[in-house]
Amino acid sequence: MTGLSVEGLHKSYPGTPVLRGIGLQVKSGTLTAILGASGSGKTTLLRVITGFEAADRGSVSVNGTVVDDGRHRVRPEQRHIGLVPQDGALFPHLTVRANVAFPLARRDRHGRRPDEMLELVGLGDLASRYPHQLSGGQQQRVALARALASQPSLILLDEPFSSLDAGLRATVRTDVLAVLRATGTTTVLVTHDQDEALSAADHVAVLRDGRIIQADTPRQLYRCPADPQLASFVGTANLLEGTWDGKRVTTALGRHGIHAGLQVPKPGHVTVLIRPEQICLTPPGSDTVPARVTATHYYGHDALVAVRPDAPGSRPGNGKAVKGAPGNGGLDGAVLDGAVLDRGALGGGLDGGALGGAVLGCGNGGPGGVQGGGEELRVRVSRSDPPEPGEFVSLTVRGSVAAWAAADGN
Numbered sequence: 307m308t309g310l311s312v313e314g315l316h317k318s319y320p321g322t323p324v325l326r327g328i329g330l331q332v333k334s335g336t337l338t339a340i341l342g343a344s345g346s347g348k349t350t351l352l353r354v355i356t357g358f359e360a361a362d363r364g365s366v367s368v369n370g371t372v373v374d375d376g377r378h379r380v381r382p383e384q385r386h387i388g389l390v391p392q393d394g395a396l397f398p399h400l401t402v403r404a405n406v407a408f409p410l411a412r413r414d415r416h417g418r419r420p421d422e423m424l425e426l427v428g429l430g431d432l433a434s435r436y437p438h439q440l441s442g443g444q445q446q447r448v449a450l451a452r453a454l455a456s457q458p459s460l461i462l463l464d465e466p467f468s469s470l471d472a473g474l475r476a477t478v479r480t481d482v483l484a485v486l487r488a489t490g491t492t493t494v495l496v497t498h499d500q501d502e503a504l505s506a507a508d509h510v511a512v513l514r515d516g517r518i519i520q521a522d523t524p525r526q527l528y529r530c531p532a533d534p535q536l537a538s539f540v541g542t543a544n545l546l547e548g549t550w551d552g553k554r555v556t557t558a559l560g561r562h563g564i565h566a567g568l569q570v571p572k573p574g575h576v577t578v579l580i581r582p583e584q585i586c587l588t589p590p591g592s593d594t595v596p597a598r599v600t601a602t603h604y605y606g607h608d609a610l611v612a613v614r615p616d617a618p619g620s621r622p623g624n625g626k627a628v629k630g631a632p633g634n635g636g637l638d639g640a641v642l643d644g645a646v647l648d649r650g651a652l653g654g655g656l657d658g659g660a661l662g663g664a665v666l667g668c669g670n671g672g673p674g675g676v677q678g679g680g681e682e683l684r685v686r687v688s689r690s691d692p693p694e695p696g697e698f699v700s701l702t703v704r705g706s707v708a709a710w711a712a713a714d715g716n
């Protein structure tokens with residue numbers, strides 16, 4: 307295929323197996339983000355693809371040409387791959403223009419190409435400066451211009467935005483990705499930032515334990531992650547025990563349909579994923595699951611609210627009613643939360659006991675997924691005055707859910 311194809315790739319450093327059978331396909335002209343924890347092998351994978359490291363086994367192909375099959379290797383400079391390394395790595399003693407011209411053949415260095423590349427990344431005016439006279443974001447764009455200068459068929463970006471502050475990061479990312487889209491360059495973007503991966507990429511591949519455990523569109527990855535651990539890795543996850551009868555899943559929060567296209571587990575015990583934005587907070591007293599707010603983490607544009615469902619029968623009587631909500635309200639007009647995707651983590655205090663026979667885990671995702679006995683749930687609330695700790699609310703779940711066979715195998 308055109309683009310990048312990695313199959314069965316293994317790579318170890320002495321005493322450290324890092325890549326253990328990587329499979330990855332990136333179609334020509336698309337952008338794939340590789341998401342993985344620190345030390346999971348993202349940079350190693352890019353270095354094998356570019357040829358700075360050799361594969362132990364497996365193969366790497368670029369536009370149908372095998373560049374490494376574990377025995378024969380095409381030299382890095384003959385692979386036509388542009389790499390923007392993790393640290394940018396500009397030459398400090400060269401001007402911006404000379405940095406961009408560096409990968410070109412000697413006869414092309416004085417031509418138009420370096421200037422065109424600098425125009426493309428919006429730095430045409432700064433060609434005669436030195437790297438130390440640039441901001442971090444401008445340095446990143448010079449590194450990109452340098453990688454693009456030799457018209458690579460594939461460009462690899464290794465956490466190119468991680469050193470930038472939040473405001474600059476969003477701007478530089480938008481600019482850089484716009485350039486790559488405009489030039490139709492096949493791109494691999496390495497990141498450990500879930501927001502960046504989900505918002506920027508056509509596909510997201512998640513690297514864990516030396517393998518790509520899921521490669522999917524951002525929406526599919528977020529809705530139907532391969533396992534509970536991955537669900538927590540790509541966003542905030544409420545992981546609940548449930549029972550699947552072949553048609554509906556029953557949890558402590560009610561009965562839910564499961565996402566279309568999901569690989570359906572066998573009827574029995576399941577672990578259920580409910581995202582924070584799927585839970586609606588409504589006034590207490592409606593025919594829903596009663597709960598009490600235990601913590602509110604306010605982010606300005608929205609808030610993440612921790613709620614603890616009450617044991618059955620202990621309806622709120624002595625607590626505060628939820629702010630701004632009608633006292634006897636059902637659901638009508640009283641839904642308080644929005645549907646803003648959340649990737650944040652809510653710190654602390656998430657362990658607890660069982661609720662009405664159903665254990666509610668708020669997964670930080672151990673190998674088995676649901677962590678024992680946590681009972682708080684996290685809810686995304688987009689109103690400007692979210693409920694405060696101590697207030698009573700009711701919970702309803704909207705939309706379908708993802709579910710996996712429970713780790714106990716029953």
Ligand SMILES: Nc1ncnc2c1ncn2[C@@H]1O[C@H](COP(=O)(O)OP(=O)(O)OP(=O)(O)O)[C@@H](O)[C@H]1O
Pocket residue numbers: 319320322324342343344345346347348349350351392498
């Ligand atoms: N040259 C090397 N020799 C020995 N071990 C190495 C070498 N380079 C990396 N490693 C080890 O290989 C593993 C993967 O490293 P790698 O740099 O690929 O991770 P990463 O996913 O890019 O991490 P980060 O997000 O922190 O950049 C780590 O355990 C690291 O210590």
Ligand SMILES: [Mg+2]
Pocket residue numbers: 348349350392464
């Ligand atoms: Mg790295």
